[in-house]
Amino acid sequence: MAAAAKPKNGRLCSICNDRRAALKRPKTLEQICRECFYAVFEDEIHKVIVENQIFKPGERIAIGASGGKDSTVLAYVLSELNRRHNYGLDLFLLSVDEGITGYRDDSLETVKRNEIQYGLPLKVVSYKELYGWTMDEIVKLIGLKNNCTFCGVFRRQALDRGAALLKVDKLVTGHNADDIAETVLLNILRGDIARLSRCTSITTGEDGPIPRCKPFKYTYEKEIVIYPFSIYSPNAYRGFVREFIKDLERIRPRAILDIIKSGEDFRISASTKMPEQGNCERCGYISSQKWCKACVLLEGLNRGLPKLGIGRSRVLSNEPNKDTKQTNGTKNMQSKQCGTLDF
Amino acid sequence: MECNSSTCPSGCYKDSDSGVGQERQSASENGRCDLDLYANSHVCIKCKVNETIAATHPAVASGGGDGSRFCADCFRGNLFGKFRFAVTSNAMISPSDNVLIAFSGGSSSRVALQFVHEMQHKAQKNLEASRDKYLPVFGVGVAYIDESANFTVPSHDFDRAMDEMKLIVSNLAPPVKQFYIVPIERIYSSDTGAGRHRLMELMDAVPDVTGKEDLLEHLRMLSLQKIAVDNGYTKLVLGTCTSRIACHVLEATVKGEGYSLAADIQYVDARWKIPVVLPLRDCISQELNMLCSLDSLKMVETFQQPRCGINGLISSFVKLLQEENPSRESTIVRTAGKLKPFSFNKILEDDDCNVHSASQRRQKKYNLKPSESLPPESFCSICHSPLKNSDTTSSNSIGNDEASVGIFAETCSSCQYQILPREPSSLESFHSLLPQQMIYLAKNSSFYKHESLRDQIQDCLLSDSEDGT
Numbered sequence: 050m051a052a053a054a055k056p057k058n059g060r061l062c063s064i065c066n067d068r069r070a071a072l073k074r075p076k077t078l079e080q081i082c083r084e085c086f087y088a089v090f091e092d093e094i095h096k097v098i099v100e101n102q103i104f105k106p107g108e109r110i111a112i113g114a115s116g117g118k119d120s121t122v123l124a125y126v127l128s129e130l131n132r133r134h135n136y137g138l139d140l141f142l143l144s145v146d147e148g149i150t151g152y153r154d155d156s157l158e159t160v161k162r163n164e165i166q167y168g169l170p171l172k173v174v175s176y177k178e179l180y181g182w183t184m185d186e187i188v189k190l191i192g193l194k195n196n197c198t199f200c201g202v203f204r205r206q207a208l209d210r211g212a213a214l215l216k217v218d219k220l221v222t223g224h225n226a227d228d229i230a231e232t233v234l235l236n237i238l239r240g241d242i243a244r245l246s247r248c249t250s251i252t253t254g255e256d257g258p259i260p261r262c263k264p265f266k267y268t269y270e271k272e273i274v275i276y277p278f279s280i281y282s283p284n285a286y287r288g289f290v291r292e293f294i295k296d297l298e299r300i301r302p303r304a305i306l307d308i309i310k311s312g313e314d315f316r317i318s319a320s321t322k323m324p325e326q327g328n329c330e331r332c333g334y335i336s337s338q339k340w341c342k343a344c345v346l347l348e349g350l351n352r353g354l355p356k357l358g359i360g361r362s363r364v365l366s367n368e369p370n371k372d373t374k375q376t377n378g379t380k381n382m383q384s385k386q387c388g389t390l391d392f
Numbered sequence: 393m394e395c396n397s398s399t400c401p402s403g404c405y406k407d408s409d410s411g412v413g414q415e416r417q418s419a420s421e422n423g424r425c426d427l428d429l430y431a432n433s434h435v436c437i438k439c440k441v442n443e444t445i446a447a448t449h450p451a452v453a454s455g456g457g458d459g460s461r462f463c464a465d466c467f468r469g470n471l472f473g474k475f476r477f478a479v480t481s482n483a484m485i486s487p488s489d490n491v492l493i494a495f496s497g498g499s500s501s502r503v504a505l506q507f508v509h510e511m512q513h514k515a516q517k518n519l520e521a522s523r524d525k526y527l528p529v530f531g532v533g534v535a536y537i538d539e540s541a542n543f544t545v546p547s548h549d550f551d552r553a554m555d556e557m558k559l560i561v562s563n564l565a566p567p568v569k570q571f572y573i574v575p576i577e578r579i580y581s582s583d584t585g586a587g588r589h590r591l592m593e594l595m596d597a598v599p600d601v602t603g604k605e606d607l608l609e610h611l612r613m614l615s616l617q618k619i620a621v622d623n624g625y626t627k628l629v630l631g632t633c634t635s636r637i638a639c640h641v642l643e644a645t646v647k648g649e650g651y652s653l654a655a656d657i658q659y660v661d662a663r664w665k666i667p668v669v670l671p672l673r674d675c676i677s678q679e680l681n682m683l684c685s686l687d688s689l690k691m692v693e694t695f696q697q698p699r700c701g702i703n704g705l706i707s708s709f710v711k712l713l714q715e716e717n718p719s720r721e722s723t724i725v726r727t728a729g730k731l732k733p734f735s736f737n738k739i740l741e742d743d744d745c746n747v748h749s750a751s752q753r754r755q756k757k758y759n760l761k762p763s764e765s766l767p768p769e770s771f772c773s774i775c776h777s778p779l780k781n782s783d784t785t786s787s788n789s790i791g792n793d794e795a796s797v798g799i800f801a802e803t804c805s806s807c808q809y810q811i812l813p814r815e816p817s818s819l820e821s822f823h824s825l826l827p828q829q830m831i832y833l834a835k836n837s838s839f840y841k842h843e844s845l846r847d848q849i850q851d852c853l854l855s856d857s858e859d860g861t
Contacts, residue, residue: 233645234642234645236727237641237642237645237724237727237728238713238720238723238724238727239723239727240723240724240726240727241727242727242730245727289709289712289713289716293705293709296705297646297702297705300701300702300705301600301602301702303809304646304647304702306648307645307646307647307648307806308645308646308648310648310650310805311644311645311646311647311648311649311650311651311653312645312650313650314648314650314651314780315650315651315653315731316651316654316731316732317730317731317732318732
């Protein structure tokens with residue numbers, strides 16, 4: 050067997066056997082060339098989309114765009130695959146402005162650039178227009194201690210509300226394999242069996258306002274970073290579970306996928322108490338309690354009781370008005386309410 | 393130090409029921425009161441009479457925790473209570489049983505040994521005191537699996553350790569207990585030299601460090617099963633505690649073994665010829681360690697290599713989590729405890745009425761309905777874990793597909809990856825390196841299937857007396 054002229058130093062790509070291997074693929078440790086990396090990266094995502102039947106032709110899809118690497122790559126790859134494989138999707142970029150001075154400005158700029166680069170229409174929803182409060186205003190009132198609760202709850206709803214405004218059929222987010230593996234472990238540590246049974250599903254919330262899909266479910270974070278060929282910089286500390294996952298990946302790269310596989314295979318009985326899905330009395334958003342979490346939090350802000358709805362106080366989740374002796378449920382807010390929406 | 397709530401200045405637990413306690417409750421995860429409360433009060437919160445362990449045995453109480461809440465008697469009683477509850481509600485030990493306890497020299501199995509002995513001793517005294525003498529007392533044996541084949545141990549260190557263990561067992565009498573010290577290579581043959589050589593060959597053929605450790609653990613179980621079968625034991629007791637199970641939960645998750653995880657972490661594991669029971673499942677290692685200190689239960693340091701690879705990483709991770717939150721291990725086990733167990737996770741006896749109703753009561757209470765879950769079709773030929781029917785590869789798994797055909801057709805994806813050799817051509821020779829017992833077990837796992845089938849149709853079977861003839 051006469052070998053083709055091989056470069057003396059460096060190996061050949063193990064996929065095409067033609068070009069020089071330029072990198073070691075984090076997921077499989079294969080040594081491959083750049084072109085093959087792009088190809089296999091995109092192809093795997095395409096397979097995930099097809100095998101899991103995530104989309105139907107003609108659907109309007111909002112891409113949750115934070116301006117970060119995951120959503121930027123997501124926007125690019127989705128629009129590429131949509132074109133290349135004729136998914137027939139109507140793609141939009143959806144971004145949330147929390148109203149934190151200096152924080153979102155850069156990322157919003159990035160998303161606006163994405164809009165131009167990929168030709169995807171952009172919609173920005175702000176906390177201010179949705180809830181009447183910016184994060185800056187909230188922090189001014191409650192300080193820096195529990196603001197994460199607010200932001201998390203508001204952001205989740207903001208995407209849903211924005212998607213509803215755009216009248217989209219589905220929302221896609223850039224959650225990657227590392228994120229999902231982390232969620233599986235966190236739910237085990239926290240004892241949340243109900244969440245554990247749902248968190249590995251590639252599509253969630255099908256019974257809710259807007260289903261959410263995660264096409265990057267099996268995509269390694271490291272590969273998302275390499276894809277646009279930016280230099281991999283060590284992430285800021287993201288919590289001990291994430292650290293553990295990083296250590297794990299170093300010993301056995303496939304462990305991340307194995308965690309997801311375990312999450313999918315856990316034998317959780319179908320009758321595991323799912324919270325009953327009702328609607329918030331105040332705004333109509335989907336909620337398992339009388340009021341949705343955002344309304345509970347807003348109630349607190351508007352009443353100057355910022356601790357309302359924070360922490361594990363069981364008293365409050367069922368009766369939002371227990372703390373004050375007022376009559377329940379009357380809508381006598383003088384100040385800001387969250388907007389009502391038709392779902 | 394009697395505590396009278398109306399005059400008590402130290403704010404003992406009686407106050408916690410009032411509204412003042414609400415704030416404290418929300419401060420800690422389990423609704424237990426802050427430890428600060430008890431720093432000044434030295435009285436046991438249970439009996440309210442004796443001083444806490446922190447006061448009576450300051451060296452034992454490892455700062456906070458149960459040591460500053462309970463007195464020695466209540467602490468011990470609580471721990472033994474958990475053990476006894478596990479044993480009775482799962483019908484672990486019946487009077488006609490011969491129970492083999494796996495002893496490693498560590499604190500968990502030392503406590504298991506102690507508690508089982510105390511139970512047996514009490515049963516013996518009851519028998520002597522009673523008039524009819526019909527109820528036999530269960531028998532107890534002890535086994536230690538010597539894994540030092542993998543590394544050299546100075547022989548006098550080894551002998552001394554073995555002597556200490558023999559002494560411990562001989563002191564736990566009456567009744568006298570047989571003690572078996574069995575080198576793990578005995579699983580191949582009684583000729584230790586030849587056995588050791590074959591074991592080394594097998595280990596060398598395993599590509600992954602974690603795989604080696606896990607394979608050794610599977611061989612350990614096979615050894616224990618062999619001792620039990622060869623010597624007429626009917627149950628195998630392991631000292632596996634909450635902490636160990638918490639590590640196993642994460643280990644299994646991380647190795648893609650989510651499907652079979654539920655099988656390994658229940659009180660009872662009857663997929664083996666000799667059912668395996670875990671009476672210390674609800675105890676954390678911290679309290680088992682404390683009991684050993686408190687009661688001067690002697691432990692023996694044996695020759696076990698520190699866990700490395702993935703198992704070692706998880707061990708350190710869980711230790712870190714537990715330090716940050718002392719109830720973390722329990723939470724992990726409680727979460728995993730909500731996974732559906734398999735039909736073999738209960739004792740399959742139906743002849744002893746008492747046994748049946750006790751376990752039935754527990755099943756009702758904990759909402760376990762094993763008859764709902766169909767018995768799995770097959771088990772992994774290496775680790776004996778139940779196999780998911782559709783363990784096919786998809787574009788997202790990176791398994792070695794070729795191992796799923798041929799001689800290792802029934803192997804879980806985790807063993808395929810970390811234990812089987814990578815090159816398909818080596819599989820044949822690897823198969824020849826496995827101990828006979830493992831191959832036999834794999835071929836005959838159907839024995840269990842017949843038992844569970846009978847169990848399933850039990851309700852439909854008429855007893856002889858029912859049709860009146």
